[in-house]
Amino acid sequence: MKKILIVEDEMITSLEMRMKIESWGYSVLDNVKSSSDAVETAIKNKPDLIIMDVVLYGNEDGITAAENIQKHVDIPIIYVTAYSSEMIMERAHKTSPYAYIIKPFDDNELKFAIELALKKQELKKEFDEKQELHSIISKNLGDVIWILDLKSAKFNYVSDSVEGLRGYTPDEVLEQSMEDVLTKESYQRIMKALPERIQSILSGDESLKVSKHLVDQTHKNGSKIPTEVVTSFLYNENGEVDRVLGVTRKLELPTK
Known part of the structure; x- marks a missing residue:
């Protein structure tokens, strides 16, 4: 059962809201009427939602x-x-705030605001959990996943693991072009083969849709990194090739 904290310094108004909210199937924590009590109760009990009057008893208001x-x-x-x-x-x-209700208000207005606020918070929590999981996977994954926009020749996305490979943060890589990422020889070789590969796919040849390349990439410290890159094309709503999805893995060359 969802817990709701009511912060209201008018006792009659508070009791009326409590009765309505409990009738809608929620649990209401003890009513508080001051800013300091609201902060203490919220931190201690961690309710799912707070209904806060702006004008409260004492020197501090609800905001x-x-x-x-x-x-x-x-x-x-x-x-x-x-x-x-x-x-x-x-x-x-x-x-x-999730809502701002002006007194006097209709019961349905309050009920709808509560339902909407709880639903939005639930979706936000799910999103945050997925983002956290994605961040953990991305940081600990050895391979670098990226998406390159063909028109601008810049990256739309790159996983956090790129920093371990090239020394650049994801934000720094998003400012780079493919020419900045590859050595001169590797860049020229890829750019020479790219138009032919796109044309072959558009002509119906699916054999080149996924391709593997051995390329050298540049590290922030100036060194050269041998890598294996697997790429496939992504299409826009018009069926045109507009992006490249890639996975990059560092090649561990045998020591002599």
Whole structure:
């Protein structure tokens, strides 16, 4: 059951919201009415959602409470308030609330805002978990995965493992062209064969759709890296070849 924290200094309003929210199947934590109590309760209990009044008991308002909470935990916040001045809205906007509801509000408006906020947070959590998994795999994968845009001859994507291979960060590589990545001899050889390969594929020859190359790449320290690169073409919505998907692996040459 999802836990919701209500931060509201008007007791009657707080009790009314609690009854409604519990009737919708959510668990409501003890109501708090000050900024300091809101921060302490949020950090300690980690609710799934906070419904925050902007004007609270004490010297600090709900926006300040939200700012302090966000320094410690990632919890979606819905503001409820009777005030909608431009200054308040601007301050509230900086805390990235999931909704901003003006009192008095309709029950369905609050219910919909809660459902939407919880769903958005669930999707965000799933996305963050996938991003974290991707980062772990990318950093620990020896092979470098990349996508090159043929029109600009620059990279659209490169995995984190490129830093272990070439010494450049992914952001640095995204600023490089294929000519910057390969040695002069390897670049000229690839560019000479590329048009013929594309034309063969467009003519229906699928044998060259996936190809393997031995090329030398440049390291940030100036050294040359022998690599094996497997590439395949990607197509746009018009069926035209516009990108290259590649996997690069360092070749371990036998020592003499």
